[in-house]
Amino acid sequence: MDSLPQHNGPPSGTGIDNIVEIWHLYRSPIILAVLAVLICARVYIHATESKGELVALPRAYAAPPEAAPVTEPKPARPDEKKPTKSNGPRRIKGGMVKRPSQNDDDVTVSDKPVKTLVFYSSVTTKTHKIAEAYIEKLATSFEALTKSTGRQFLQAELLNLEDIEFDDYFVSLPSFDGEPDVFYLFLIPSYNIDTITDTFLQHLDETHHDFRIDTGSLSSILGYSVFGFGDSEGWPTEKEGFCFQAKEIDKWMAKLTGRRRAYPVGMGDMKGDHAARLSEWSAGVLDVLEHVAKTGNLGEGLPGSGDAEESDPEDVAEDDDGEVVIGDEGDSTQTGDLGDVEDLGKLVRSSDSDKSRPSKGAIPVDFTSYGAKKSKPVPAGPKEMVAKNSPTYAALTKQGYAIVGSHSGVKICRWTKSALRGRGSCYKYSLYGINSHQCMETTPSLSCSNKCVFCWRGGTNPVGTTWRWVVDPPDLIFNGVKENHYKKIRMIRGMPGVRAERYNEALRIRHCALSLVGEPIFYPYINQFLAMLHNERISSFLVCNAQHPEQLAALKAVTQLYVSIDASNKDSLRKIDRPLHRDFWERFMQCLDILREKRFRHRTVYRLTLVKGFNVEEEAEGYAKLVERGLPCFVEVKGVTYCGTPTSSNAGLTMGNVPWYWEVCDFVRALEKHLKARGLNYGIAAEHAHSCCILLASDRFNVNGKWHTHIDYEKFFQLLEEKGVDGDWAPEDYMGPPTPEWALWGNGGFDPRDDRVDRKGRKIDRVIVRDRPEEVEV
Structure with a gap:
């Protein structure tokens, strides 16, 4: 059989048949060649055509530019069509524009x-x-x-x-x-x-x-x-x-x-x-x-300042004077936000610049042994307590604190904002006649010698028995705290509900509470600082922790002098205050003796902070003994306030440690009974139920059957100017008018000028429970 002939050339037949046969044989390379030509053509066109201006269309959600450059409009081309007007409804442009920098x-x-x-x-x-x-x-x-x-x-x-x-x-x-x-x-x-x-x-x-x-x-x-x-x-x-x-x-x-x-x-x-x-x-x-x-701007404001929704995040769980709040402990090694607390201590780290700071003006003060006359040697290159480039400084300023110098601070308390908005004042207005919106909360020392379990600083503030930091002069602190206080008051100007007349009053400080954080008596120049306050007719309330007897004895005129009495016996004081001094109980008792001597020169006050499980149960009689030893003018009993997780993991404090108001009332009645049994003339004078605070007063301030717990501040300054700090005058000489009826025990103590509101700004009228509810078992 003959084999078929082999076709090596073009196919034979008609022209159309030949084209079809060629396509079937060579279609793949033809397609690839055409694609290559098209790609080359497109690249050539893009490379040679003139580039026009690219106009980016703004996205609907994009923020407006801060400063758009001004350019000349391009002339319209003859063939260019003008944009047609929309037939839809006209839209007015506005919205939230980006605010200028607050700096x-x-x-x-x-x-x-x-x-x-x-x-x-x-x-x-x-x-x-x-x-x-x-x-x-x-x-x-x-x-x-x-x-x-x-x-x-x-x-x-x-x-x-x-x-x-x-x-x-x-x-x-x-x-x-x-x-x-x-x-x-x-x-x-x-x-x-x-x-x-x-x-x-x-x-x-x-x-x-x-x-x-x-x-x-x-x-x-x-x-x-x-x-x-x-x-x-x-x-x-x-x-x-x-x-x-x-x-x-x-x-x-x-x-x-x-x-x-x-x-x-x-x-x-x-x-x-x-x-x-x-x-x-x-x-x-x-x-x-x-x-x-x-x-070019209205001024720096608080977050949410002027918000018509009447929301104020700082109203949440913040105490009135920064003294007795169970706060968040937190991780002291982090540099992020701190809770609304004074978390200072472990975050304080000296910077390299601290070493180069001259030690001029640093004073070694030794509080460890009050009987010794010699102080410890000055360490080389004293450090700043809170350096400006430290994480502590950054965190505290972000939380609203103003650090003055290297060891002082000032902050607006929530009661100041509350009073400015007509929502009530703190216990100091009820008990002593102090306008909260004219009160400055500050301290010349952010350090302390105790690590109290209820301290809202989380137990992490700078602590020590000896002043080992740079000492700032009192005039620097005085001018700095005033300047920063006024700055913070002005920041509240745009907050909804602020009353213009109270805002104007707030721009004149009339009172200073030295109790924000730390131990103010720890500051070596505390008397000079107090004198500067009094020279501008600013009254002073100073709170100390009864651990510095020499400083307490040397203290000059104070409008009202507090000593924190956190326990009635040595073991309880060790557990609740966790003092650093080994002879803490001896110091404590010596301070009470000094307070007894000062009771005819100062308005002296025992402050009792009640923490269930630590210093409430069966301790009323022990407290009565301490009152008998110091004979203060007043005994201020306050329930601890909870504002977060436990302050100390070792202490394990929870909401269960916060007493109900009726429990505070029961304690005060028991304390009054024990005082009467000892022949001490004290009575329950006034209250501020909203702060869980009750005041016991000596009969020295009961005139013709009426309590006089308020202060005549003008008389205080007059006596100070006429007779001096060492003059012969007593607390009764600047005793104020009778305590208002609404502030007396049994009437609640809420400022009648204002309205109580909840966190949403809605008016409330809570019932005050002073007696043990029937459903509560003994």
Whole structure:
């Protein structure tokens, strides 16, 4: 059989058949060749075509740029189509803009003029006349501000809410020639009849909830503030409606402006103090305008400052004076946030710069042996207690503490903020007549010689029996704590609910509580520091731990002198205070003897901090013995407060160690009974149930059947100036008026000027239980 012929050349047949056969034979290389040609062509085109400007489209959720560069607009091409207008609803732009840096050095101060608009409403023309007079005063004030700041303040414009279109001013900001920064002021009377103010409030509400308008449509405003006029006869208190419409306007403006509240709501009585209150409010507003003109911002504020939701995270589980709180222990080796505590000790690490710091001014003070006259040698290169580049410094300042110098501190306590907002003052107002919003919490020494199990510093603060750190001069500490205190008060200016009159009062310190943290008597120049306070008529309450008898004996005039009495016997004191001194009980008893000697020169106080399981059960009689030894003017009994996990893992403290108020009451009754049995004339005088605090007082302060636990502070300073620290005068000489009825034992002790609220700002009226509930077994 013949074999078939082999075809090595092109296929034979018709042309179409040949093409099909060629495709089937060579289609793979043909396809690959075409792809290669296309790729090369595309690369060539991209490499040779001219590159145009790339325009990035902003994402809807992207934050606005801080400073967009100004560029000349490109000329439109003839064939370029103009964008068509949307037929949908117009959207007003606004929202939360990025705030400028709170550091004045980082803020670019605007040179734009400032335009102030004053809105008012009036039914009887009284507010109209007041507003016209206010505008005239602003003209003079603005001339002075223009000269002092170099920034132009335009003539203020007075606008009646009845004569304006609300959309022109409260949906978006109005435009003016020169594009000035706009500042809004409101003078608003409150009525229980339908007025233009009700229509205005409805407009603000609708604007805030309109889906077409951004929530903060007025956020580009420079700032705003509201003053309300009320009638104390018709509505005596804020709870009953005093100036309620002014407060409503403030709330809605906070929402629409992105919390640009420049100054607290002012309130005045049209039949009383409205002129004085308006003058105070006006002065505060002018101070803010001056600050804005110089710095470009309203000032540093707290997180959530001005939040219309009335939330204040620092209201949570914080004690009133930083003395008796069971706090978080935490990991002392971490550099992150500390809880709301004074966690100082193990985090304190000396830096390399500490070694280079000169030892000039460092004083060796030895408290270990009070009988010795010689001090220990000065260690080479004394270190700072809290160095500025240490993790402790960073953590504490982040938590709201201001470290002054190298070993002192100051912080605003939550009762200060509470009093500023009309939510109640601490026990010191109830028992002694001290306004919480005029009180400064500070200490000249962050170190202590005890490691108490209930200390809210977690037992990690710097401790020692000998001062081994650099010593700062008292004037540096005094000026530093004042400056930082006032700075922190100003930070609260934008917080919702702050009362303008109390804010003005808070800018004048009238009292200093030396009990924030540490042991203030540990500071070698404590007498000089006290003298500086008294020279500015600032009263002083000093708390010490009864471990430094020599320092206690050398102490000069103090408005009120506390000694912490945390246990009634040696074994109990060792367990609860965990003192560093080996002769702690002898020191403790010697301090009580010194306090007995001082009882006719100082108002002396025993402070008892009750911790269940440590110093409550069956110890009332032992405490009575200690009272008999020291004979203090007052005995202040306070239940420990819980604010987190146990302070010490060794102590194992829990909520079970916190006494109920009725348990504190039972203890105080038992203590009073034991004191009477010993022939000691003490009685239960006053209370502050909200702080779980009760005051026993000597009959020295019971005059004609009435307790006089409050202090005449002006008389104290008068005696100090006339007779000096070593003069012949006694605590009775500056005894104040009778203790108010509401503060006496059995009446609760809550400030009647204020309203108690829960964490959401809702008013509450809790029942005070002073007797053991029936369901509780003995």
